[in-house]
Amino acid sequence: xxxxxxxxxxxxxxxxxxxxxxxxxxxxxxxxxxxxxxxxxxxxxxxxxxxxxxxxxxxxxxxxxxxxxxxxxxxxxxxxxxxxxxxxxxxxxxxxxxxxxxxxxxxxxxxxxxxxxxxxxxxxxxxxxxx
Numbered sequence: 531x532x533x534x535x536x537x538x539x540x541x542x543x544x545x546x547x548x549x550x551x552x553x554x555x556x557x558x559x560x561x562x563x564x565x566x567x568x569x570x571x572x573x574x575x576x577x578x579x580x581x582x583x584x585x586x587x588x589x590x591x592x593x594x595x596x597x598x599x600x601x602x603x604x605x606x607x608x609x610x611x612x613x614x615x616x617x618x619x620x621x622x623x624x625x626x627x628x629x630x631x632x633x634x635x636x637x638x639x640x641x642x643x644x645x646x647x648x649x650x651x652x653x654x655x656x657x658x659x660x661x
Contacts (some may be wrong), residue, residue: 534609540571540617541608542589562586570605591616598623607622620627 544551546559562580565572565588578586593616601614606617 534607536607536621537571537608537612537617537619537641538569538621539593540573540593541569542575543569543572543578543592544575544587544589545577545579545583546585546587547577548587549574550577551587552589555587558587560588571603571612586651604659 543565544555562584565586566580569588571592572588574580574597574611575589580586596613596615598610598620600611600612601617603617612619
């Protein structure tokens with residue numbers, strides 16, 4: 531579909547002065563707005579608040595090999611839900627049997643069943659004159 535994109539594995543987003551940033555990523559400060567657009571699937575470290583911090587550091591993370599496991603996060607522009615493990619969409623991987631996180635309405639047509647039952651009168655529903 532036009533306008534869709536694959537998501538890479540999700541990075542961890544830190545505040546620039548966070549002591550938990552690995553040494554390899556320190557000093558790689560970017561604008562929070564640009565990061566949000568480039569990695570909307572990124573995970574926020576507990577130090578980060580996009581409303582309070584205009585800049586951040588992106589910690590690119592590497593995940594062990596795994597198959598795509600659909601999560602409940604499905605960005606509007608993603609072809610499938612993001613992965614529960616890495617937050618990516620696993621571009622190029624065969625993704626058959628994707629379970630939809632939020633089921634879409636599907637009405638199945640089935641043959642009409644005609645059931646004949648005698649009228650049931652419940653307490654309080656008796657017609658006048660019936661007891």
